[in-house]
Amino acid sequence: MRDLIFLLKEEGNISITYPELNSVYGLYSGNLDGKKVQSVLRRYGVEVSLHTQPLETIKSLRNKLTHGELSFEDVGKDAHLGQIDDYVDKTIKHMEDVIRCVETFIQAKDYCKSR
Numbered sequence: 641m642r643d644l645i646f647l648l649k650e651e652g653n654i655s656i657t658y659p660e661l662n663s664v665y666g667l668y669s670g671n672l673d674g675k676k677v678q679s680v681l682r683r684y685g686v687e688v689s690l691h692t693q694p695l696e697t698i699k700s701l702r703n704k705l706t707h708g709e710l711s712f713e714d715v716g717k718d719a720h721l722g723q724i725d726d727y728v729d730k731t732i733k734h735m736e737d738v739i740r741c742v743e744t745f746i747q748a749k750d751y752c753k754s755r
Contacts, residue, residue: 677738686745688738694730 674695681688704710745751 674734685750686741688741694727698727
């Protein structure tokens with residue numbers, strides 16, 4: 641972990657494959673939604689309070705597509721362009737808010753505070 645922090649501070653390159661990283665630090669599947677993002681960040685002391693419904697809807701539809709419960713036609717027939725645009729906009733805003741919260745956490749050096 642110290643080597644990783646050093647590399648990040650020095651803006652060095654990290655050459656690690658997904659399988660290598662996943663063998664040490666379990667990564668997330670397609671089931672990662674807004675609630676899970678908040679839960680993971682909270683575990684590290686980053687408080688994020690965000691509207692996560694679009695991410696949960698997207699995750700649910702993705703799972704139903706993946707497991708064959710719905711076809712693309714089934715999902716698409718109830719979705720209109722405005723709704724899809726809204727999901728895209730809200731997802732981007734959510735991720736920008738997460739990044740902003742993490743940046744604030746790092747800049748304030750809150751990771752150094754004892755718990």
